[in-house]
Amino acid sequence: MKRIQLSHGAGGKEMGKLIKEYIVKNFKNNKAEVPLEALDDSAVLDGIVFTTDSHTVQPVFFPGGDIGKLAVCGTVNDIACLGATPVAMATAMVIEEGFPMEKFEEILKSMAMAAEEAGVEIITGDTKVVERGGIKDIVVTTTAIGKESRWLKSNWKIAGRKGKWLLDSMLRPGDKIIINGCIADHGIAIISKREGYGFEGSVVSDVAPLNGLMEEALKEGGVVAAKDATRGGIANALNEMAEKSKVGIIIYEDSIPINDATLAACEMLGLDPYSIGNEGKMLFGVTKEKAEDVLKAIRKHKYGKKAEIIGEVIEGNYVILETSVGGRRILDAPIGDPIPRIC
Amino acid sequence: MKRIQLSHGAGGKEMGKLIKEYIVKNFKNNKAEVPLEALDDSAVLDGIVFTTDSHTVQPVFFPGGDIGKLAVCGTVNDIACLGATPVAMATAMVIEEGFPMEKFEEILKSMAMAAEEAGVEIITGDTKVVERGGIKDIVVTTTAIGKESRWLKSNWKIAGRKGKWLLDSMLRPGDKIIINGCIADHGIAIISKREGYGFEGSVVSDVAPLNGLMEEALKEGGVVAAKDATRGGIANALNEMAEKSKVGIIIYEDSIPINDATLAACEMLGLDPYSIGNEGKMLFGVTKEKAEDVLKAIRKHKYGKKAEIIGEVIEGNYVILETSVGGRRILDAPIGDPIPRIC
Numbered sequence: 001m002k003r004i005q006l007s008h009g010a011g012g013k014e015m016g017k018l019i020k021e022y023i024v025k026n027f028k029n030n031k032a033e034v035p036l037e038a039l040d041d042s043a044v045l046d047g048i049v050f051t052t053d054s055h056t057v058q059p060v061f062f063p064g065g066d067i068g069k070l071a072v073c074g075t076v077n078d079i080a081c082l083g084a085t086p087v088a089m090a091t092a093m094v095i096e097e098g099f100p101m102e103k104f105e106e107i108l109k110s111m112a113m114a115a116e117e118a119g120v121e122i123i124t125g126d127t128k129v130v131e132r133g134g135i136k137d138i139v140v141t142t143t144a145i146g147k148e149s150r151w152l153k154s155n156w157k158i159a160g161r162k163g164k165w166l167l168d169s170m171l172r173p174g175d176k177i178i179i180n181g182c183i184a185d186h187g188i189a190i191i192s193k194r195e196g197y198g199f200e201g202s203v204v205s206d207v208a209p210l211n212g213l214m215e216e217a218l219k220e221g222g223v224v225a226a227k228d229a230t231r232g233g234i235a236n237a238l239n240e241m242a243e244k245s246k247v248g249i250i251i252y253e254d255s256i257p258i259n260d261a262t263l264a265a266c267e268m269l270g271l272d273p274y275s276i277g278n279e280g281k282m283l284f285g286v287t288k289e290k291a292e293d294v295l296k297a298i299r300k301h302k303y304g305k306k307a308e309i310i311g312e313v314i315e316g317n318y319v320i321l322e323t324s325v326g327g328r329r330i331l332d333a334p335i336g337d338p339i340p341r342i343c
Numbered sequence: 344m345k346r347i348q349l350s351h352g353a354g355g356k357e358m359g360k361l362i363k364e365y366i367v368k369n370f371k372n373n374k375a376e377v378p379l380e381a382l383d384d385s386a387v388l389d390g391i392v393f394t395t396d397s398h399t400v401q402p403v404f405f406p407g408g409d410i411g412k413l414a415v416c417g418t419v420n421d422i423a424c425l426g427a428t429p430v431a432m433a434t435a436m437v438i439e440e441g442f443p444m445e446k447f448e449e450i451l452k453s454m455a456m457a458a459e460e461a462g463v464e465i466i467t468g469d470t471k472v473v474e475r476g477g478i479k480d481i482v483v484t485t486t487a488i489g490k491e492s493r494w495l496k497s498n499w500k501i502a503g504r505k506g507k508w509l510l511d512s513m514l515r516p517g518d519k520i521i522i523n524g525c526i527a528d529h530g531i532a533i534i535s536k537r538e539g540y541g542f543e544g545s546v547v548s549d550v551a552p553l554n555g556l557m558e559e560a561l562k563e564g565g566v567v568a569a570k571d572a573t574r575g576g577i578a579n580a581l582n583e584m585a586e587k588s589k590v591g592i593i594i595y596e597d598s599i600p601i602n603d604a605t606l607a608a609c610e611m612l613g614l615d616p617y618s619i620g621n622e623g624k625m626l627f628g629v630t631k632e633k634a635e636d637v638l639k640a641i642r643k644h645k646y647g648k649k650a651e652i653i654g655e656v657i658e659g660n661y662v663i664l665e666t667s668v669g670g671r672r673i674l675d676a677p678i679g680d681p682i683p684r685i686c
Contacts, residue, residue: 002444009438009472019470022444026451027458027465032431036466043467045431045488048391052433052486053469056477088375088388090395092484095352101345101365108369115370122370123379124386126396127362129352130684134399135478141435143395143486145388341473 010336011232011277016240033165034082039240040168041081041227042146049146049165051078058341060107060137063189064205068110070279071140073209074343076118077228077282079146080211083155083166083218086118092126092141099137107138118209120144151218158221159287170224171245175313176291178284180213180298181206181306182257183234187276187339188265194341197269202261208280213301220297222290229281231337235274237283238311238319239333248316251331253323257306274321275334277342285313353679354575354620359583376508377425382583383511384424384570385489392489392508394421401684403450403480406532407548411453413622414483416552417686419461420571420625422489423554426498426509426561429461435469435484442480450481461552463487494561501564502630513567514588518656519634521627523556523641524549524649525600526577530619530682531608540612545604551623556644563640565633572624574680578617580626581654581662582676591659594674596666600649617664618677620685628656 007014019039029035034044042051053074060067072089079086091111095104115122148165149155156163163170185206192199210228217223225245229237234256242249258273266273280303286294291309298304314320321331350357362382372378377387385394396417403410415432422429434454438447458465491508492498499506506513528549535542553571560566568588572580577599585592601616609616623646629637634652641647657663664674 004438004440004442004444004447004472006440006472006474009470015470022448022451023468023470026448026455027468029464029466031464032466036468043431043433045464045466048431048488050431050433050467050488052435052467052484054435054437054471054482054484056437056471056473058477088386088391088393090386090393090486092395092397092486094397094399094482095347097347097349099347101347104347105365105369108365112369112371121372121374121388123372123375123388124393124395125366125370125379127352127358127366128397128399128686129347129349130399130479131349133476133479134401134684135482136473136476139397139437139478139482141395141397141484141486143433143435143484145391145393145488341477343471 006340007336011236012334012336014336041078044165049079049082049084051075052143054139054141055343056139056341057343059193062193062205063200065207066107066110067140068107069114070207070343071142072111072114073207073279075142075144076120076209076211079144080214081226081228083149083152084146085149086120086144086146086211088145089120089122090124090143091122094128094130094135094139096135096137097129097132114209118211149215149218155218155221155223159224166223166226168225168227168241169244171241171247171285171313173247173313173315174288175224175285176288176309177311178286178295178307179310180282180304182259183278183281184258184262184273184276186279187342188262190342191339199265203265206278206280208303210282210303213298213303216297216301217284217294220294222287222294223284225285227283229278229283230343231277232334233275233277235331236333242319248314248318249311250314250320250322251311253321255308255310257308271338274331275338277337349683350679354579355677355679357679384421387508392422392425392427394418395486397482397484398686399482399684400686402536405536405548406543408550409450409453410481410483411450412457413550413686414485415454415457416550416622418485418487419463419552419554422487423557424569424571426492426495427489428492429463429487429489429554431488432463432465433467433486434465437471437473437478437482439478439480440472440475457552461554492558492561498561498564498566502567509566509569511568511570511584512587514584514590514628514656516590516656516658517631518567518628519631519652520654521629521638521650522653523625523647525602526621526624527601527605527616527619529622530685531605533685534682542604542608546608549621549623551646553625553646556641556646559640559644560627560637563637565630565637566627568628570626572621572626573686574620575677576618576620578674579676585662591657592654592662593657594654594664596664598651598653600651614681617674618681620680
């Protein structure tokens with residue numbers, strides 16, 4: 001009998017297969033402007049951008065944040081990826097009987113703070129409690145609705161290309177790929193805390209709401225695609241974008257920002273930082289004419305100080321990594337994120 | 344140390360306290376037209392009706408349905424309660440590693456069928472998998488957006504009262520209370536299957552999408568409030584409506600439809616059917632002038648065949664139950680639904 005595996009929920013190839021062969025197959029969309037089949041970060045119907053995420057991160061409190069902040073930011077970022085502004089959020093919480101009330105309130109406060117920073121209101125919710133052992137601690141599901149950013153139309157005009165939303169399928173050869181900062185911090189912070197590896201002092205999750213950063217990029221103009229590199233890391237996100245856009249992408253290893261402590265942890269644990277999830281990193285596809293300007297605009301934002309142009313879009317079918325010594329290898333989508341329960 | 348209890352998620356008084364003292368306190372709404380504080384079945388922002396529910400029912404397959412059908416219907420019904428039509432749905436699933444793929448697909452098919460019946464499309468989703476024991480089987484969170492029903496304005500005109508959405512706070516003395524059929528079937532079906540009591544042959548969950556029924560009622564006109572009587576049963580739903588409307592409600596025991604087998608099961612198990620959750624029952628508040636007409640309209644619908652006028656709104660602060668022998672007692676909101684994990 002076929003059974004659900006951890007890799008089915010870990011970003012990467014196995015999850016892609018499950019979604020295509022089971023979920024998309026059963027849920028056909030006719031009305032949506034950006035439908036489920038697009039498998040983009042959000043769907044769009046009648047101008048309403050719509051996205052949902054269940055959060056199961058363990059531990060629920062980790063260096064740099066907690067499940068509440070993660071839930072709000074993860075969903076805000078999926079709205080922002082389309083070039084949209086989040087306007088309202090719903091939160092459904094499933095809590096394990098016996099979970100300490102003060103920790104629950106800490107999570108609520110953290111959600112409220114993240115929502116305030118993102119300028120989104122949590123307007124509806126649901127609370128379920130299950131018996132001890134029925135779940136571990138708490139699962140927080142956040143769903144957001146968003147509307148077109150006020151800069152989205154001018155952004156496309158500046159790009160000189162026809163488009164409405166920022167979609168994974170909009171990359172064209174010549175476009176540049178920008179990332180807003182260091183990779184792999186979130187996954188390493190989680191596993192370090194969970195397994196007691198002791199990197200927590202030096203590696204802190206990057207979890208952050210990126211809608212403000214997106215506004216700055218759109219205001220500058222020339223952005224054609226964006227994707228937050230969560231489960232499966234930048235390796236998964238870049239492969240999804242390349243596949244949907246029917247292009248290749250070349251990435252220069254030397255240009256990818258990564259903190260020394262995170263890199264050291266990856267080397268010690270034998271983990272590939274490109275496959276490790278982030279919660280505050282967005283990949284932007286920008287026309288080559290505007291790439292430097294967008295980079296400057298992003299760097300002015302507090303979540304973009306270490307932004308870099310890390311690669312460019314080429315003809316082809318693969319994501320290629322050019323190493324520091326000039327070697328080239330295919331950067332494949334991982335089977336799944338090597339670290340489970342990061343979000 | 345204060346800890347989360349099962350009753351905090353079971354409908355009823357304890358849940359109400361948790362929501363008011365923790366959730367509402369932390370999430371303040373300024374922009375919403377029907378905000379979180381209203382604690383209605385859905386919120387409304389800029390004309391968009393918005394609601395979310397996590398589903399943790401055990402067992403996931405039960406007489407009359409499964410967690411997939413339940414998730415779609417539960418969320419559709421919360422949209423319908425406001426006098427709105429569901430237009431799009433998001434689904435976030437957390438699955439336990441090892442869950443059989445064919446059961447997963449059965450759940451997806453069941454969601455697709457319920458969504459088709461309700462005329463709503465599932466346009467976005469998320470899938471997480473957690474290690475064995477991290478949750479039990481599957482948690483399905485559904486979130487829907489809806490828009491004003493095409494009959495809502497004419498409904499209010501016919502009611503002869505000022506209103507926009509159907510809110511729990513809109514009942515006025517003289518209004519009649521209608522229910523669309525038999526109570527307590529869902530809770531009894533769940534507990535019977537779970538505990539192996541053997542009523543499953545005769546008691547089947549009432550889970551159903553009620554938006555079509557709502558349209559019929561609105562087309563007739565005169566509806567001022569509606570609430571689906573889920574966790575905590577009609578006792579909880581009626582008390583919430585009475586409290587928010589600042590009225591009393593009198594209910595006539597003889598008029599409340601209940602199946603013989605369900606009543607027998609309740610008596611055998613010592614359970615109060617008024618506190619037991621339903622998943623296809625809606626309480627309508629209707630002006631006295633239009634109550635008989637709305638009743639007729641509801642009875643023509645397949646989910647309203649056994650509808651009855653079960654009571655009326657009075658001056659006062661309590662929900663009062665008039666028994667078959669003419670005695671009167673206060674029908675209080677339960678502490679919580681006596682049957683855990685019904686939804």
